[in-house]
Amino acid sequence: MNLIFEKSIENHRCTILPKTDIADYKIDDSYLRKTKVKLPEIAEVDLVRHYTNLSKKTFGVDNGFYPLGSCTMKYNPKVNDSCAALRGFSEISPNSDEEDVQGALEVIWESDRSLCEITGMDKMVFQPGAGAHAEFTSLLMIKKYFHTKGDLNRTKIIIPDSAHGTNPASASMNGFNVISIESKNGIIDLEKLDQVLDESVAALMLTNPNTLGLYDKGILEITKKVHACGALCYYDGANLNAIMGICKPGAMGFDCIHLNLHKTFSTPHGGGGPGVGALGCKSFLMDFLPTPIVIKENESFKFYKPVNSINKVTAFYGNFLVLVRALSYLKHLGSNGIREASENAVLNANYMKAKLSKTFNEPFSGYCMHEFVLDLSSFKEGYGIRALDVCKRMLDFKMHPPTMYFPLIVHEALMFEPTETEGKHTLDKAIEVLEKIVNEIKSGNLDLTQAPFTTEYSRMDEVKAARNPIIRYGN
């Protein structure tokens, strides 16, 4: 489709400002821009057609099944959007006086209280922009915590090899050395852990259930060991969707945590964001939280600056309107609904896994939590068909493929996370499609390396894009 710049026509206009009675003020020429503002010139009707037609070329959860592992692509209830669209939320300034934004502070406070109950933390804040940002912020708190204690030698963060890339990246953004430990199916080997645990360790970052969708049985021992050497335990809550109402990270021994509200709490992913990186901690870390935090004093809400605050990671209070959606979702589900969501996320994953295990290799057998990984190496070896090819073929069936090639410890990995908002009928359909694709692979009648066959666009020349990057119009 033509770019909006290619649709630009001289002197076409969309939005017109109100008339004004205020004359032009002079300004010294030296302040002024001399280059042209090369923005499109386009009428409202053409703008609408451009974006309406672009939106049709974008597959979202509203269009079909989207079992993208680790991303928790739930259906996003429309009522949440209606809440976020309330002018009382969308049209208020973060610089307004406390007394004029009590409702906004209530949203933050209520979300904090509910999520602490769910996770077993003592305080939760929402300033980080997304999960990775909360990881960065938490590790910064941990760094400052040890600094404040005068314990300056804790320079290492232990991270299992199955971890999401953001974990090591966030650690190194904080100047920590990343100690990667080998895991088996993402499960921590206690002996290996012992080998790396010493006084130079600041924290262990753990995802549990891990990125293979497995719950680490040894969790209590792990956190105990980490604490024993004076280090802290960080919980990557990207996978909280498996265990809400079932068990609390706080009880497992974690000291701080992040949640991706855009995953577990069902806010739309927006083509990559915005999300909310909810950051929770136990009370001994509260003094280090980014400023300000919200407290309640006699029925009214106030901002408060923690004494050892790491300062700030965004300018205001994070992606507030996303938080409004999450709170709406929380209220909607309530105590029972939240547990029910997790249980059914796990049920759905196990159902798909059980059915697919007849056709695919699994890197491990047994039950999974809310997601599971298939290993397609045997198809690669036997037929030269890669996990990627299977995904591309899935596009022909109007479903979004699972996550490919993650976690890195499984070769030819396909990682499915159906979520609880999908019905059995949708899972059955996906299973049917995957079985059909396996038959196609085995029959050899269709060259899957050329899939997809029926989409508007075919496979992309990624090498071309990277070799000579064109990343803006007209360069």
Place this chain on the structure above:
Amino acid sequence: MNLIFEKSIENHRCTILPKTDIADYKIDDSYLRKTKVKLPEIAEVDLVRHYTNLSKKTFGVDNGFYPLGSCTMKYNPKVNDSCAALRGFSEISPNSDEEDVQGALEVIWESDRSLCEITGMDKMVFQPGAGAHAEFTSLLMIKKYFHTKGDLNRTKIIIPDSAHGTNPASASMNGFNVISIESKNGIIDLEKLDQVLDESVAALMLTNPNTLGLYDKGILEITKKVHACGALCYYDGANLNAIMGICKPGAMGFDCIHLNLHKTFSTPHGGGGPGVGALGCKSFLMDFLPTPIVIKENESFKFYKPVNSINKVTAFYGNFLVLVRALSYLKHLGSNGIREASENAVLNANYMKAKLSKTFNEPFSGYCMHEFVLDLSSFKEGYGIRALDVCKRMLDFKMHPPTMYFPLIVHEALMFEPTETEGKHTLDKAIEVLEKIVNEIKSGNLDLTQAPFTTEYSRMDEVKAARNPIIRYGN
């Protein structure tokens, strides 16, 4: 795509009602429904996917050019929708007390005043559901007007053969005999008019500019002649978009009028409706208007029942939220913008006409108003290609075809109404496509009777649908 019934699964639920503390009341079994309520059982996610995907299969103005003659498919400004969505409009009852709905009455009053200024009428009401309904209502008023005068012999309505089908249908719904008079290009032949004008005529219904997009020069003479024999002049304002701010139907001698607010005043057509049939009249007909009308008394608005009211044609005040959109549009355009809209609608039509006249036959030469008709008979004769085939081929180019086979007096008619909200670039593109199609016809390389070639669906078996009508699921 599967029907929603086919997606229904036992005990699937979407919306859940709040819990209630009120127990069940008993009712005698004889009152109760025994048959099953065969509505779908479907979860919110599946409902959303169903309709989101259906909406993608529906071409609207937001998707591309839609020059459907006589239908005035303007671009519908999004701000109008925002106005209609205001809870102060959408959540009020038509049975509320006057004092609680002063804003709603103001909307009606302001729309009335503005549209009277534009049309030269004295009062405008909005109770009819659409244009045809307003025609019916106006003719009913005319009928009652003559009855009240004791003039009971006026049983005929004169309608030119170029008129829209709703005109004769509305007349006969009122028990009138329709006298169709032959026109030349829709222009009234004064002699022929004289032949049918007598004391048995209740009214002339006229569309001016007519359905061929021509302004009838003889208009003042026509209305004079009609009045001379004691009959009234009714103006079908479906084509008002050509002349707003240029001339007023009231000044042309019309006694009553309807406007399609969903056309000229840019409210979305909604796949066929709702619209608003605005009904305007001169003061001598005001007593016959449907009840209630809105009047203003010392800064407050009141309902009022006209003494000889024809009663009602809808239960309340018509499609009010559509009227809100039209008023928003009116305020937006204002005095100048309204005239500018008409001028540019006419400019656009003439530009397309001028360019297309090099390739197509026109039933008449000279300037048109906001729309024009092409006659494709020569292609039918020369190549066996019908207007329909050309339209179907247009679908391949992602534009909506013009109106086909209307007005009936032109064979193989294609009626284009580009409207002012389309830019020259869009017209040029359409012209290019049409020229390309003519080349295809002449070259004979492509069998256009099989078009479209690239759409998801191909031509329909209409005969099958009509011969053995299946008009609901499961019968």
Place this chain on the structure above:
Amino acid sequence: MSYVVTSEKEKKQMLEEIGISSIEELYKDIPKEVFLTEPLNLEEGKSEFEVLAEMRKIAQKNVIFDSTFRGAGSYRHLIPEVVKHLSSLSGFATSYTPYQAEISQGNLQSIFEYQSEICNLCDLEVSNSSIYDGASASCEALVMSLKRDKNKVLISKAIHPNYIDAIKAYAFARDIRIEEIDIEEGLTSLDNLKKKDLESVSSIIVQSPNFYGLIEDVESISTFSKDNKLECVEIVNPISLGMLKTPGEMGVELACGEAQPLGLDQGFGGPYLGFIAASNKYLRKIPGRIVGQTTDVNDKEAYVLTLQAREQHIRREKASSSICSNQALSALRCAIYMAAMGKQGIKEVAKRSFNNAHYAMEQITNIDGFSRKWKGEFFHEFVIDTKVDVDLINKALKENNIEGPYKLGKNEMLVCLTEALSKTEIDKFIDILRQVKK
């Protein structure tokens, strides 16, 4: 502004192509006498920001009550947000009547589904795609029911008065005589009906639940009609069909009504949706668009407008109605609502409204000076006789941001309760009634 897209430069090019120097030349056929030389006497155009602000101010002059006990033909039901979201998707909103079926399957299929749902709800076989509203649908149904050479119709006095007004208007248009059937204990009097001279009568129209909320004995009336070779038209509240006996079950072959309760905003009366459902024998008499199932030439299941020979654009003065633009988007929204509530939800809405109304009735009539006017079974509305002035009651309620019942007379009110009211709200209402009394 004006949403004119073309720039001045382009306009010049266009004028050149046409061969003229100004747009005014295109208007040469307009007689000088009527050609406007002054600008319209309207305010100047405004930016969209100013317009929205102005409209917001106007909207604020309307009161949105926290709770309402007023019905009388327009009802506050709970509408899921998903229904609003889906019905405003742009393909649906900005398309016209689906004349080009190849690129309108979304629209066509959704109307087909709507027709099916209406048929299912009514236990009937035929539904059109929409009529303007409940009143006009009732009039169109009346017209459908007319028999050649019989120009009289009997209508119950317990039909919504606005509908009676509309029926009278349509009847005057068609030269039909209307005769009203008396009411007895708030219900259409069977006795009175039986005494009517049926000589030139085509049909009988009743509403159930009727204007007073009472459930009519439609079965007897439809049997009476059949026995006397009359057509019987039932005006029905579609939400009540989640619970109450259907037209089909009662032998009614022609049902119609207002579908606003099925998910449409009250919106000061519109856009609403008139529906008509009928038995097969009416298939070619029903007005308005109908969507039918077919296949495309590649045998793909698809939908088209069908049986168009009934319609004005083909039949002109012989058409069954002049309806052209209709309420398609309302129909879509109701269809989405019906699917969202689903088989169980629709029952619950009906049952909940019924229960709320019965609870309130019990409570109200426990208060001294409040009593039911008639004793018959009702759905979610009922008439209360009160010793206190209804205006006083409503004033007291308004002070609590509650919209009071519909006033039928100084001491008579029509109370309505839907599932949108909670027990707390109802109890508060009762409390206020109790206090006003004192």
Place this chain on the structure above:
Amino acid sequence: MSYVVTSEKEKKQMLEEIGISSIEELYKDIPKEVFLTEPLNLEEGKSEFEVLAEMRKIAQKNVIFDSTFRGAGSYRHLIPEVVKHLSSLSGFATSYTPYQAEISQGNLQSIFEYQSEICNLCDLEVSNSSIYDGASASCEALVMSLKRDKNKVLISKAIHPNYIDAIKAYAFARDIRIEEIDIEEGLTSLDNLKKKDLESVSSIIVQSPNFYGLIEDVESISTFSKDNKLECVEIVNPISLGMLKTPGEMGVELACGEAQPLGLDQGFGGPYLGFIAASNKYLRKIPGRIVGQTTDVNDKEAYVLTLQAREQHIRREKASSSICSNQALSALRCAIYMAAMGKQGIKEVAKRSFNNAHYAMEQITNIDGFSRKWKGEFFHEFVIDTKVDVDLINKALKENNIEGPYKLGKNEMLVCLTEALSKTEIDKFIDILRQVKK
């Protein structure tokens, strides 16, 4: 409720397929000690209707002022309705990062267009697809500007204090030393800058218009940087670029900032949009996603995520940043806003804000007891010294439903005006100031 789709019957079938009898069995790996036996201590779930009503009540506890003179990093600009409409279209809203380019071209193309628009606005060559917000974008830009073995950064004291806070946080994380440059007449002091020991300095960061609304002499600072082989980072308000000299024009190779003024709701501070624009030399250092143009195998022009080797999912601890989820939908919305305002509109917004602010400044300083603190040229914010207590002023304004200036001190306030204010509103504001004084 819970949005669980599956029915009880289906759940049974699924359990059977898995070979278990209850979902709890799937949780066998969870230690007993932590397995919850009590329900969560949260309220019970509610229907969406109750939730919406509750949230509405909470929202009503926030005040929406008719007019506002408060900026300080979050601005009330006019946002066309079409921008809101288009950015909420469901394909955009409900998709994830476009990993599968074949079915994500709409998303990818729109980000490519966004990147182009940001580059055009800044006169620079490279833009990423988004960073969380202006403050974090400034931090990421700082990190981009770091040179090996130089761990000091000079930052202007006139940068937004919240941004300074964030910079300090990121600096602490990376063990970077921050040294502040003094201000002089509200502007970054060039004198002070020139006196700094540049030994281990990597880069200089300034903001223009700065926190106090003043336009910095960025050109001199960037020249100074070049001369001393330092990197220069400019934090800039993108709306000001409709009028003011661009980073590119001033020799700045790394610009960043908050794009909220480009069509995002104030929304109590988010979601906003951090942007970074840079010269080509930063292409492989810029964090976050980047969309590039390519073709599909059929040679159709298309877009993909590119240069992913910078990112965490590939480089892990060696990535340029840990950013993963970002602000894609905000970027889309800003892109739509930029196209809606277009080349001319964006200039007008800037110029109008500038004019309004200058008119107000003139009027305010005409009032006795109100004076400008510093005399430099400003964009749409300026600092006023006042004899009256700022709290008193703001109280008086609030009574008129006007949000007053941002309080810098008891007698010092930062006044902001955008194009959203009309002359009438400004005059009313001035009038109130005049009265408070007395």
